[in-house]
Amino acid sequence: MGDRPPAIARRTLRRDDAFPLRAEALGFRFHSPDAREYWTRDACYALTPEAIAALEDAARELHAMIDAAVETVVRRGDYVAFGFTDRLAALVEASHRAGEPSLYGRFDFRLSPDGGIKLFEFNAETPAALLEAAVVQLAWFEETPPGPATRPGSDQWNRIDDALVARWPELRLPHLVHFAAEHEREDEVAQVAYLMATAQAAGHEAAFLPVEDISWQQEAGFVTPQGTPLRACFKLYPWDWLDAEEGGRLLPLGRTRWIEPARRMIAANKAILVTLWEMFPRHPLLLPASLDRAAIDGPAIGKPALGLEGHGMRVEGVAGDVSTEIAEGLPPSPTIWQAWAPLPGHATPQGDAFPVMGVWMVGDEPRGLGIREGDGLVTTLEDRFVPHVVL
Numbered sequence: 001m002g003d004r005p006p007a008i009a010r011r012t013l014r015r016d017d018a019f020p021l022r023a024e025a026l027g028f029r030f031h032s033p034d035a036r037e038y039w040t041r042d043a044c045y046a047l048t049p050e051a052i053a054a055l056e057d058a059a060r061e062l063h064a065m066i067d068a069a070v071e072t073v074v075r076r077g078d079y080v081a082f083g084f085t086d087r088l089a090a091l092v093e094a095s096h097r098a099g100e101p102s103l104y105g106r107f108d109f110r111l112s113p114d115g116g117i118k119l120f121e122f123n124a125e126t127p128a129a130l131l132e133a134a135v136v137q138l139a140w141f142e143e144t145p146p147g148p149a150t151r152p153g154s155d156q157w158n159r160i161d162d163a164l165v166a167r168w169p170e171l172r173l174p175h176l177v178h179f180a181a182e183h184e185r186e187d188e189v190a191q192v193a194y195l196m197a198t199a200q201a202a203g204h205e206a207a208f209l210p211v212e213d214i215s216w217q218q219e220a221g222f223v224t225p226q227g228t229p230l231r232a233c234f235k236l237y238p239w240d241w242l243d244a245e246e247g248g249r250l251l252p253l254g255r256t257r258w259i260e261p262a263r264r265m266i267a268a269n270k271a272i273l274v275t276l277w278e279m280f281p282r283h284p285l286l287l288p289a290s291l292d293r294a295a296i297d298g299p300a301i302g303k304p305a306l307g308l309e310g311h312g313m314r315v316e317g318v319a320g321d322v323s324t325e326i327a328e329g330l331p332p333s334p335t336i337w338q339a340w341a342p343l344p345g346h347a348t349p350q351g352d353a354f355p356v357m358g359v360w361m362v363g364d365e366p367r368g369l370g371i372r373e374g375d376g377l378v379t380t381l382e383d384r385f386v387p388h389v390v391l
Helices: 018-026 049-076 086-098 130-143 160-171 186-201 239-244 246-253 264-268 272-279
Strands: 008-012 043-047 104-111 117-123 176-181 205-210 215-217 221-223 232-235 257-259 300-304 314-316 335-339 346-348 351-362 365-374 384-386 388-390
Touching (some): 008 346, 043 049, 043 384, 049 086, 049 117, 049 264, 049 272, 086 239, 104 264, 117 264, 130 160, 130 351, 130 365, 130 384, 160 186, 160 351, 160 365, 239 246, 272 335
Parallel strands (some): 043 388, 176 205, 232 257
Antiparallel strands (some): 008 043, 104 117, 104 351, 215 221, 300 314, 300 335, 351 365, 365 384
16 A cells, blocks of 8 residues: 555544533433443544545445345345245335335445455344434534544544435425334434434424334224324334234235335345345455355355344354354344455454444435444444544
């Protein structure tokens, strides 16, 4: 690379324990769950403008490739690798035919110091860490005095908030939009509250309800506990979980516009990685992927097709035990094998940290970056959020 700075570097900063407390006013009250520091208080990641441009270009290109792959999957009508029930497959196809628009999604990328980018997966249905990316790290950037020990860099890639507000009218929803999440998940309730605020800024009326309080009336379909019909509902809750529950049989009978729509299950599913590799073999942004472990030369990571939040991952062909626990009660699904491309490590006083680049899409456009890092090579809910700057 000569004298060029690395595409990404971890910068140690003067520790700031006050900012997370101030950020509670933004809804960020889960910065220290179980006394664990989820918000990183003493570091940021510094990226070059060229790295940001490359991430933006990669997200646009891959988004178009995934759209093409989804078309191929629907045309085939074969969802065995995706682990869909017949009911889910029918919901997916109906949503796809209707062309139901999407609000958002998050790419997870590997970014190496030399600027190389690889796709790990696309979180197209229930992506997490939106509040942190769109609001909290922007507040940190704006409130923290600039300086090499406090906040380096002159910018941040973060146009997520404005893009979300502008996106809501394009979804063509009724005036009242309900928002549902598991009420015991503080981080998910905070994310939904933030999305409610963006919808309200766009002119919608917004109302929250715990996802477990959604019920059914024969004439009205899905309703609130007060009997108000759910004409439109954002849910931070996976479609396959709904399908596996007792009320899953009612999903095809409802008249609710759900965000994200059922068609997004294809793009969110790990099996789309296999279709992408079949359609675009040896593409520089992709890693080899297959249903057959033997088709992947060298080390590979096995991912449940319907997995999320880092659960159920296992790596074969590397020294040591690299795996994550399998969450209880989740619907089983096929294993998708992807070539193992370990995250580059960045030195910290406690040892190496491994950051994954979360590029946020709003509609069809990449709008910002959120970075999570962990002490292990597989990113999970136990990892940390680290703000970023652009040099």
